[in-house]
Amino acid sequence: METSLKISNISKAYPDCLANDNINLELKSGKIYALLGENGAGKSTLVKILFGIIQPDKGKIFLNNQILKLNSPRDAKKNKISMVFQHFSLFETLSVLENLILDSSEPKKSLENKIQDIINKYNFNIDLYTPVLNLSAGQKQKVEIIRCLIKNPDVLIMDEPTSVLTEQETKELFISLKKFSKEGILIIYITHKLKEVITLCDEVAVMRKGKLISISKVSNEKIESLANKMIGQNLKIVRKKRLEEKSNDQLIKIVNLNYKSANPFEVNIKDINFEVNRGECLGIAGISGNGQSELFQMLSGEITSENNSIVFDNRPIGKLNPQERRKYLIAFSPEDRLTHASIPQMKIFENVALNNFKSSDFFKGGLINEKKIKDHSQRILTKFSVNTENVELKTQFLSGGNLQKLLIGRELITSPNLLICFNPTWGLDVGAIHYIHETLIKINDQNKSIILISTDTEELFMLSDKICAINKGRISKVFKTTDVSTEKLGLLMGGQFD
Amino acid sequence: MNIDLNFIGIIIAAVMASSVPLILAATGELIVERSGVLNLGVEGMIIIGAISGFAFMMSTESIVIAIFGAMFAGIIISLIFGFLTQTLLTLHVPTGLALTIFGIGVSAMLGKNFVGLPGKEIPVFFENLDKITFIGPILFGHSIIFYFAFVFPFFVYYFLKKTKMGLIVRAVGDSHHVATDQGINVILVRYLCIMFGGAMSGLAGAYLSLVYTPQWIENMSSGRGWIALALVVFATWNPLKVLVGALLFGSISILQLHMQAAGVRIPVQFLSALPYLLTILVLVVISRDDRKIKLNTPNSLGKTFYKEN
Numbered sequence: 001m002e003t004s005l006k007i008s009n010i011s012k013a014y015p016d017c018l019a020n021d022n023i024n025l026e027l028k029s030g031k032i033y034a035l036l037g038e039n040g041a042g043k044s045t046l047v048k049i050l051f052g053i054i055q056p057d058k059g060k061i062f063l064n065n066q067i068l069k070l071n072s073p074r075d076a077k078k079n080k081i082s083m084v085f086q087h088f089s090l091f092e093t094l095s096v097l098e099n100l101i102l103d104s105s106e107p108k109k110s111l112e113n114k115i116q117d118i119i120n121k122y123n124f125n126i127d128l129y130t131p132v133l134n135l136s137a138g139q140k141q142k143v144e145i146i147r148c149l150i151k152n153p154d155v156l157i158m159d160e161p162t163s164v165l166t167e168q169e170t171k172e173l174f175i176s177l178k179k180f181s182k183e184g185i186l187i188i189y190i191t192h193k194l195k196e197v198i199t200l201c202d203e204v205a206v207m208r209k210g211k212l213i214s215i216s217k218v219s220n221e222k223i224e225s226l227a228n229k230m231i232g233q234n235l236k237i238v239r240k241k242r243l244e245e246k247s248n249d250q251l252i253k254i255v256n257l258n259y260k261s262a263n264p265f266e267v268n269i270k271d272i273n274f275e276v277n278r279g280e281c282l283g284i285a286g287i288s289g290n291g292q293s294e295l296f297q298m299l300s301g302e303i304t305s306e307n308n309s310i311v312f313d314n315r316p317i318g319k320l321n322p323q324e325r326r327k328y329l330i331a332f333s334p335e336d337r338l339t340h341a342s343i344p345q346m347k348i349f350e351n352v353a354l355n356n357f358k359s360s361d362f363f364k365g366g367l368i369n370e371k372k373i374k375d376h377s378q379r380i381l382t383k384f385s386v387n388t389e390n391v392e393l394k395t396q397f398l399s400g401g402n403l404q405k406l407l408i409g410r411e412l413i414t415s416p417n418l419l420i421c422f423n424p425t426w427g428l429d430v431g432a433i434h435y436i437h438e439t440l441i442k443i444n445d446q447n448k449s450i451i452l453i454s455t456d457t458e459e460l461f462m463l464s465d466k467i468c469a470i471n472k473g474r475i476s477k478v479f480k481t482t483d484v485s486t487e488k489l490g491l492l493m494g495g496q497f498d
Numbered sequence: 499m500n501i502d503l504n505f506i507g508i509i510i511a512a513v514m515a516s517s518v519p520l521i522l523a524a525t526g527e528l529i530v531e532r533s534g535v536l537n538l539g540v541e542g543m544i545i546i547g548a549i550s551g552f553a554f555m556m557s558t559e560s561i562v563i564a565i566f567g568a569m570f571a572g573i574i575i576s577l578i579f580g581f582l583t584q585t586l587l588t589l590h591v592p593t594g595l596a597l598t599i600f601g602i603g604v605s606a607m608l609g610k611n612f613v614g615l616p617g618k619e620i621p622v623f624f625e626n627l628d629k630i631t632f633i634g635p636i637l638f639g640h641s642i643i644f645y646f647a648f649v650f651p652f653f654v655y656y657f658l659k660k661t662k663m664g665l666i667v668r669a670v671g672d673s674h675h676v677a678t679d680q681g682i683n684v685i686l687v688r689y690l691c692i693m694f695g696g697a698m699s700g701l702a703g704a705y706l707s708l709v710y711t712p713q714w715i716e717n718m719s720s721g722r723g724w725i726a727l728a729l730v731v732f733a734t735w736n737p738l739k740v741l742v743g744a745l746l747f748g749s750i751s752i753l754q755l756h757m758q759a760a761g762v763r764i765p766v767q768f769l770s771a772l773p774y775l776l777t778i779l780v781l782v783v784i785s786r787d788d789r790k791i792k793l794n795t796p797n798s799l800g801k802t803f804y805k806e807n
Contacts, residue, residue: 073679073681074681089676089679089680090676091668091669091672091673091676091677092672092673092797093668093672093792093793093794093795093796093797094665094668094669094672098665098668098669101662101665102662102665102666102669102680102682103680103681131793133792133793263788
């Protein structure tokens with residue numbers, strides 16, 4: 001049976017913006033539709049309307065030419081519309097099967113058979129009896145997909161599904177999605193990644209600032225043309241000038257760095273050795289959960305180590321805490337912006353001050369020098385083009401891109417000699433990613449160094465002079481980036497070091 | 499030396515009897531905590547159960563009414579906690595503490611006229627069989643609450659592991675946001691769990707004032723509510739381990755009493771502290787498995803649930 005979904009004159013306004021401005025779209029089963037747009041373009045609002053989470057101010061939705069009233073996700077599910085959210089909606093401590101049973105009224109036995117059929121049919125490699133917290137991100141997503149498939153959906157909405165997946169997992173996801181599409185499920189795929197549109201989708205609808213800009217066949221589009229539509233201007237491509245001759249001015253040296261964790265959910269770090277010279281960017285690739293976070297914490301001083309295992313500018317610093325390391329002009333940008341790098345409930349200037357709470361400039365005699373901190377924060381906001389001038393704004397109200405600009409700015413305003421960053425562009429929109437990349441290149445141009453731990457291989461190839469991979473807490477040999485192919489790096493990330 | 503089997507049987511029976519209120523209150527609280535609610539008012543609910551049970555017994559002379567009356571009183575006072583934390587969104591910890599203080603005060607006030615009155619005889623089961631050597635005093639001649647207490651943890655274990663309702667309780671305790679996404683009425687589930695916990699604490703109190711020491715003494719719960727709370731945590735939210743812990747606590751309490759009576763030359767204060775120390779120690783040791791702890795701990799325990807609009 002063919003499914004058709006028609007979105008007619010949908011509008012939704014929020015106090016500060018028009019999230020959806022008179023959107024018209026017609027979709028038919030058998031195809032995968034991309035809904036492309038930057039963060040804040042209104043695509044999430046649109047699909048939330050389709051799934052009944054948000055009610056539109058104006059406009060109608062028709063499913064198979066019948067008008068559809070969606071007051072809650074329950075109504076959507078009843079009409080066989082399913083959605084996989086960007087952030088997993090799973091009970092971590094319950095087993096896979098328990099998670100799936102909860103959502104269904106079918107008796108356990110027949111449901112279990114049905115689930116097993118789905119798993120076999122699509123080659124999902126999932127044990128129904130493991131607790132969800134032991135699964136990888138890709139597996140968790142499969143559980144979410146199974147939860148949708150149990151209901152035999154006609155429409156499947158995927159909200160930025162690859163933001164937490166590795167390349168391999170992404171490939172597997174695409175294979176499954178293509179199968180679903182062949183079986184007649186209408187798939188709406190929300191993304192801001194252009195490459196994914198090209199490889200996966202049949203048609204693409206581009207949104208910008210709440211408006212639908214274009215609908216076209218993917219076969220008629222190229223990455224550049226889509227990018228221009230999406231950001232409304234020509235995409236500048238950042239390119240790094242690589243130094244021809246290697247600088248030999250060593251800045252930091254890691255010698256036999258080891259860490260054995262008492263926590264079974266952490267990765268042990270084993271015999272890590274590398275060095276970074278001035279003006280260089282060392283990229284550390286790896287699939288998430290291979291010890292990157294532990295390595296970052298050791299480099300930043302959250303986990304201390306033997307004093308001689310980290311030598312910075314000929315001084316051993318392994319035993320120093322982050323604040324002490326900052327005095328040596330080392331700066332850090334952690335992966336998790338909201339829980340690790342900032343306190344979302346505090347204001348911008350307070351977050352800026354927290355980074356530097358020993359500064360006698362900011363604090364005198366136990367009192368806070370608010371004026372100074374605010375001026376300092378203002379400088380960061382201007383210099384790093386954060387899209388607000390209000391230093392009193394709580395950081396939770398900043399978009400991911402603006403928050404990251406603020407956090408990186410907070411680090412760079414002291415012009416450090418070494419910046420250690422971990423997934424600096426994770427989950428950001430194209431504009432912000434571009435900005436961060438340019439900023440990082442600028443640092444190298446000023447003869448300062450970067451250690452870039454990232455799960456995004458494209459980013460690593462673009463920014464790093466030298467590259468290596470981390471696997472299960474071990475690090476591969478360090479190569480010149482120009483000597484390494486994507487395939488080679490993939491093997492290194494998989495742990496095939498020789 | 500001649501070992502008197504009958505004497506040992508009587509001691510074991512005494513141990514079991516002393517652990518009944520702990521088992522009841524702790525297992526009830528376990529359900530509450532599994533749904534993500536931390537009710538520190540157990541002590542207050544027990545003492546309210548104790549006075550209500552005793553009062554109902556004295557005025558109606560019906561054990562059935564007394565028991566259900568105590569449970570009902572437990573539910574009512576737990577509903578105060580439920581209304582405050584679930585509807586008015588107060589924080590769990592201070593609300594629970596206030597509930598305990600409130601319960602102790604109210605029970606003392608209500609109990610004014612009952613102080614010093616002798617309690618009524620409570621029917622026991624298989625009375626004439628308790629002359630059998632050893633197993634007689636252990637198995638026979640006990641009240642209905644006693645038997646219930648020793649079946650109850652198995653019941654709760656089965657409920658949590660095998661039934662859909664139990665699964666829903668665990669799910670709500672794991673993440674109230676996800677549960678809401680899945681169409682579960684989080685607040686309703688939590689209200690029901692809180693009421694269940696109240697009923698069980700009330701029953702524990704009834705056991706104290708009707709069976710264990712059949713009279714009303716002010717503050718007669720004497721900290722059992724707190725021990726029950728500790729048992730739940732150290733048993734890592736597993737009802738069977740709660741049973742083990744409660745029995746252990748009971749046996750060491752009884753044993754140290756006998757040691758005191760026998761004049762063992764260990765400071766009395768140390769002996770009195772033994773049950774607390776050893777119970778916690780043993781439970782920590784038998785629960786030493788990080789993975790299991792992580793799986794059993796309700797993720798949203800004690801967190802206030804703000805529903806998104």
